[in-house]
Amino acid sequence: MNENTPVTQAGRNEETSVLSKETAQAWIDDHLGELLDWHTHIWELGEPAWREYASQAWYVQRLRDEGFEVEDGSAGMPTAFSARWSNGPGPTLLTYAEYDAVPGNSQAATTREEPREDLSRFAPGHTDPHSALGISTLAGLLATKHAMLTYGITGTLLYTGEPAEKMHGSKVVHGLRGYYDEADAIVSFHPFYMLPLCNTARWDTHCGAYYSKVYSFVCDSPETWQVSSADPHSPIPASHSAARAPGANLALTQMLTSSRSMLDSMLPATGGWSFSDAILNDGQATADNLPQRLARVQFSWRTPDIEMAEHILAVLDRNAKAAAMMAHCEVKERWVARSRPGRANHVLAQTLYDNLAEVGPPSYGPEAVALAQEVQSNLGIEVSEHPFLPETEQLIEPKEAERLLREQMPAWQRNWTSDDYVEMSHYAPLVRFYVSRPALASVPGVGPYPGWVMNALGGMRETIAPTIITAGKAIAGTFLELLTSPDVVERARAEFERRVADEPMSALLPADFAAPVELPWPDYRIDRGNGRRWW
Structure with a gap:
């Protein structure tokens, strides 16, 4: 293009999109130490469903410090929140945090099996890990905000805190109360947990009911x-x-x-x-x-x-x-x-995957490899030169992941496994994507690793950092592309409306349904004097 060639608005938008993505990626690299500190904090809290008081309080304060307006305890759920930040008119984009841990899975971030300090092994711990899910989306959110301010990009960012994911708890309630209605697009992230859905986006086959x-x-x-056997003179209604x-x-x-x-x-x-x-x-x-x-x-x-x-x-x-x-x-x-089965959106799936491909898959460096080898050594397994599952460092295109997934399923089956993001897909266009979490390749003749290994690797800074970096950058890139490319948002909305019209699915609970926070869910006991927790 020479200096006399007029620059179209589309050209300006494309240039802004490229530069803003580079700026967002640099923000994540520059703030990686903080992001890992934040992740360690949430991971160590390890609070179970509907009782994530300290985790939720941390997110609420962090977002307020970053300039977001935050509703604490949204939709009547004490450990939920809803945050909003706007830089003027434009698309409204939403992502979210999860932070509930799983009872019975306390594991320290060490290379041997042991619970976190001062806790029973039956205390909760992060398994998926939701700690990385939340900090990854937060990284993408804050990097997007930084780039929007740097380049004057307008639009609105929404961020919800979703407790009790393991029980499909909050998203159905937030949906019924209208918290997703304003969104033009929703990005749903989860650390990889089963092949072939590793470093990819879902295409047609989403989670079920x-x-x-x-x-x-x-x-x-x-x-x-x-009753006749009771003593008529006894104050007890029936004899013992x-x-x-x-x-x-x-x-x-x-x-x-x-x-x-x-x-x-x-x-x-x-x-x-x-x-x-x-x-x-x-x-x-x-x-x-x-x-x-x-x-x-x-x-x-x-x-x-x-x-x-x-x-x-x-x-x-x-x-x-x-x-x-x-x-x-x-x-x-x-x-x-x-909850209802999920709705696909090919426009958003392709957009997200293209941005993930620009970032590239996670890569585990020498420090992560050394920790993985130490796990192998402590288990008495022959140490591998590169212990990580090969798929964790590879991309797989959504259509190819779909093909491989369908090979595992009966022909009549439309949906596979379940996750509560599906409810969100009924209120706005949504993409569900995965980035690998640290997972070790099985050693021939030994079989799979015990469950504590993946849990421990999910808490180590060196092994979880690639997940947070890759997912955060992919989210920021997708958000910035949507903010600077209105036609993509319009096409995603048109696809969403077509799918709703072709297959209507009403909500399965009444609009006034309240989250069951009053039930006796597992909880920590806390000494208010010194803050010590025990199970």
Whole structure:
């Protein structure tokens, strides 16, 4: 182009896009030490679902310090937030943080199996790790903001704090309350957790349905059997030696065993569905001769589609009524989550992947390799020259990842596994992408590594840094391209509206649904005097 050639607006936008991406990438490189400090802080907190008080408070303060307007405790959820920053008119883009850890998975950031300091090994720990998910998206968000200010790029950035992802907790509530309605595009990131979805974006096959429900059995009037045997002069309604209704624990065990025994009948053995349960521990009686008044059990199930999820729901509801009648109890039901399968958006998937390709895949340097080799040595495994799974340092195009994924699935199955980002995809165009987390290649003849290894590698600065750098830069690049290319945003919106019209899916919970924060979820005990935590 010579000096007399007029520069079009499209040309200016393209030049601004390139320069702003370089500036954003440089910001992440320059602030890597801080980002890793932040990650270590969230990783060490390791707070479980609906109880992420310190993690959420850190994000709220960090975002306010960065100039964002923040709603603390959004949508009635104490450990959620919603943040906003605007530089004038333009596209509105959204990404989010997750920060819940998993009970029973406490692991120190060391090369041997051991819990974090002063905690039981059954305390929560970051497994996926959500700590890296949140700091990666925060890196992309702040780098985008910096580039927008540097080049005068206008638009609005939204950032939500999403607690209890492991229970599909907050996104369905935020969605019902309208927190995603303003977004023109949503970027959903997760550290890689299963092949072939490593360093790529989902194409057609997104996550399926997820239902989770708590059944509470309440035994308020147990003393109704053999009333004639009671001493009429006793102040106790029924003699301690008299037979009485069995109590809530029997209802719970009947519900649990009957539902588990019916698994083979609920759904076919194929289709990638799963069924999990947990007993919530409030209300249990001691070993006294009083009947147990309260017992709760939670069931969660992942299915490729809503029809399959509804079949399981019908079985569980019937089992709950039967178990309650048998044990002379009342049953109360409380939804935890009920989410729809996700919607694809090819425009955003391709845009995100193109920006990921510009950044390149993660690369593990000599310090990361040395730590991985130390893990191998401590496990008595022959040390590898380069221990990391090869796919963690390779890109895979979305269409090729889709092809390989479909090879693992029945032809009739449309969706695969589950994650609560799917609810967001019903409110705005969304891309779901993955960047590798540190994972070691299996050694022939040895088998897979124990679970603590990936958890530990997720907490080490040297091994988690490539995830944060790559994901943060990919998010910033995608945001800046969308902010400077209105036609891409328009095409993504048109595709979204076409897909909604072709396959409408109404929300599965009422608009006033409240998050189940009142239930007795696992929690830390905190000494208010010295701040010490224990499990």
